[in-house]
Amino acid sequence: MGKLALLGKLASLGKEILAQAGEPIWLASAGKANAQSELAMAGSVVFEEALATRLSLFKPSLDQVEDCLEKRPLSPVALELGIPPGNIFANRLLSGTSGEYVGFDPTQPTSRSGGKAVAVQHIRQNGSYKTLVMIGDGATDLEARQPGGADLFICYGGVHMREAVAGKADWVISDFRQLMAYLA
Secondary structure, eight states: OOOEEEOOBOOOHHHHHHHHHOOHHHHHHHHHHHHHHHHHHTTSSOHHHHHHHHHHHHOOOHHHHHHHHHHSOSHHHHHHTTOOGGGOBOOOEEEOTTSOEEEEOTTSGGGSTTHHHHHHHHHHHHSOOSEEEEEESSHHHHTTOSTTSOSEEEEEOSSOOOHHHHTTOSEEESSHHHHHHHHO
């Protein structure tokens, strides 16, 4: 099969922190944040607007983000999968001098619509991959399947199947064991 590059994406930081924090103010915001996530994932709203709205609902502090990443570090997983650090793209949160949330870095490709396509094109240009595959569940993941981007888009519907995304995918799976069985 040659080299296979997987663009790992950080699942919505908001959902991850909400799931781990257990604090009432964050939980009260979860419904609104999930509603914004659904709109963005379905492609009904511009991604950067949905991201700004979701993050402004619970304003993750630097301490909360560090606690989350300590419990669920990304780099060791990427290393284990053979993903070079230069191929990891994630939203960068901005903090004030006291560690309070002040926004997100809009220059990061993953912070805007079309940004995952930019990240995949960067990976393609800077690597010698025969086949580049994007796996995702939302409209911004599907955007990576553009000329010069991913060769194949696999829609993962194991958490929530978005029919508009699945209908445009090259392959649809609902369980990663399906993918692993095929690659074995």
